[in-house]
Amino acid sequence: MGGKVKREKWSENFSEWYNELIETAGIQDKRYPVKGMNIWLPYGLKIMRNIERFIHSEMERTGHDEVLFPALIPETEFQKEAEHIKGFEGEVYWVTHAGLDPLDVRLILRPTSETAMYSMFSLWIRSHADLPFKVYQIVNTYRYETKHTRPLIRVREISRFFEAHTAHDSYEDAERQIREDLEIFDRLAKFLAIPYIVSKRPDWDKFPGAYYSLGAEVMMPDGRTLQIGTMHNYRQNFAKAYNIQYETEEGEHEYVHQTTFGMSERLLAAVMAIHGDDNGLVLPPTIAPIQVVIVPIPKKDAEVDVFAYAREIAEELRDAGIRVHVDERDIRPGRKYYDWELKGVPVRIEVGPKDVEGGKAVIARRDTLTKEVVERAEIVEAVRRTFDEIMENLYNRAREFLESHIKRVDTIEEAKGVFENRRGIVEIPWCGEEECGLKMEEELDAKMLGIPYPEETAKAPEGKKCPVCGREAKFIARFARTY
């Protein structure tokens, strides 16, 4: 029963599919008169808030405190860490005047908050008893992107930027934090039903000022990857620049070790892209603002009240904590189906006179576009079971897609073939030298995501050679065309 999932436009013209859906599904309006800055529409914002609610609860669970720093950073603070400035100076917005006067000290709009936070950390952190110190915020940040912009993905105002910042008494404890970040990220990805891979970035692509950087990527419908999470271990680099010291139990003064963990509205872009189809959004029930829409289908001369029946079901679902909406608009059911499929509502319940008479209801799944008749008396249970099935199906479908788009090869030619045909990620043996890595990036017109993480999984099998220099390969390196 039911329709068939079509993903032709989704895969063959993903860019157009995405740009249209952003607006037709009510996620964002792109017509704001500053390029790369978009307006959150109510429906999109509700989905994002549901994602953030989960993030807040994970932060609480893991003992991170929420803070909120100003968006403006004095030039003098921004300039304290050399690599960091070098990495960002080409893309920051400068506030130079206030009212009619030039400012004495120019201000930048934060591209990220290290340089806003760390002079305060040096005041807040005094002793080993203050460590680990863990804070986070979700804020608007600004980057003057010169590349082609795209809503939620490459923007000049990242309006939902999540950043956790931590300080520790040792490198080991900072490493423990990175593992905790990865665990939080994994729980979030499960909550969104999105499979991902984690890579340790090559040195030439680390976050400016980091000792090392990890990136989590998902596979987009067109075979390009999207980075949706990063974790950085800074070691004592920023601590030295901002003088963040603590007193040890022995009374010595030591610099703290620091980490950060970052995400953004790209999470929503990933959900849209990974689960969607030609009919529109497909939302995981975990984050759908409306989880169930009920469409009453009245028939002329029917003696039963389908509206009352629909409202009763809604009431019962609502009491069970399910977000439900009854669509009582005076338009044809087909039009309603279209609207709610576009918006990705996970479950649609249709009720006609026969359902009322027989004590039944029809449950239609958004992910598979299939229908099932269920007993009225078991409706809550049936909806809950359907949610579980949807989550599982979304995750499995996406995992298969991801896995089928990772290809291990031995030569540059093979790698080129992957990018020409089925696209995705290629894994190539690599000697570990920057020169060879950069050469491969150039030859493949692709980015090195890095080596698989944890590093135990990154070792090249014995006997594999780096295809550039011919030496023994140390690692498997991942390459992809990226967003």
Added chain:
Amino acid sequence: MGGKVKREKWSENFSEWYNELIETAGIQDKRYPVKGMNIWLPYGLKIMRNIERFIHSEMERTGHDEVLFPALIPETEFQKEAEHIKGFEGEVYWVTHAGLDPLDVRLILRPTSETAMYSMFSLWIRSHADLPFKVYQIVNTYRYETKHTRPLIRVREISRFFEAHTAHDSYEDAERQIREDLEIFDRLAKFLAIPYIVSKRPDWDKFPGAYYSLGAEVMMPDGRTLQIGTMHNYRQNFAKAYNIQYETEEGEHEYVHQTTFGMSERLLAAVMAIHGDDNGLVLPPTIAPIQVVIVPIPKKDAEVDVFAYAREIAEELRDAGIRVHVDERDIRPGRKYYDWELKGVPVRIEVGPKDVEGGKAVIARRDTLTKEVVERAEIVEAVRRTFDEIMENLYNRAREFLESHIKRVDTIEEAKGVFENRRGIVEIPWCGEEECGLKMEEELDAKMLGIPYPEETAKAPEGKKCPVCGREAKFIARFARTY
């Protein structure tokens, strides 16, 4: 039983009391290296989030949709409404460069979002069926204040700026919206236990571009007033500047009528100032991050486990939906009392060995600093009743304070006396002429808040004269020293 509420420093050196408490209670850190921009600390942010949660639920109840606009506005958009620019051009921050290059079109950091939103409204609003159109957002806004800054009250980054914007098909419907805003505001004020007055601002103090402005004020401990809410009716002023038209049922094109409703983190400043005392914050249970703190008081050689007893009570309160914390730190109870009083936790429960043995607990109220022994079995009920009593007491105490600080006088001399002695608001008969109003402001070194709202309550009693020109007074005008 119990201590005595002291409000000496609170009233006699309010400014110092406030500036200290902001930091000692963990609301904000003022040491950020940009003047007038402060850092939200975890505890303060939690309180503010609880206030905002109520605002979000009121917005949902009244059919406002949440949106999120970019913080940057092109100069060209900002300049479309003449009075608005005139009102704000002296206090906006200018973004003039991005990366290493000057921008083609300079951007301002929003001081408020009319000029960001209204060109989009002209795209979104098409027909009478789209009206009323009601949206809101809570965002960071920027004003280059040249006056003395003060955390939460007068800042250069208003980081929790609430703004609702609506469009209507008639002046009457816009007026209905203003009444709805006032009702929402009243519910919020009750939720915070803060009494207030509403005044219609004089023409020379309207919001730039408004047809009229209403302001809601509270009375601060030092007798100055603080504006914590504003409602503006714009009539068709912005609609004409931004070409926001709709098609009527008859197919005509008409400009919409617009209103706005604004609030900010000043709400928290009001709560702090109005309810606090010399011991620190006094939070209404509605917004307290911790509503009940339980302090176990172990005694040497006692055979009962006060900690287990405390945890059991906590469990039971938590199950009843109460936010509770057990303070098991290894420090003296007196020190714990001090900490939690500073942070304004509404109810403290003390349990010692005798309480365990007798099946009792001691409930201490933060607002009155009194104690009561209650039965262990009735603890949930007792706490709930205490919350109600606290809300009522806080509101009544603050209402008495407000009412005792409003004085009706007939002459400038009498008014001057009020400002010299007990301070507060003076109400003076006024002919309604700007010249006389400005003259009174000058003589009194005070601001005219406006006339009481609704206007029916603003009429001067018969026979009263304007003390400046001696003509028949039309209105009662309110004056105050303001924050």
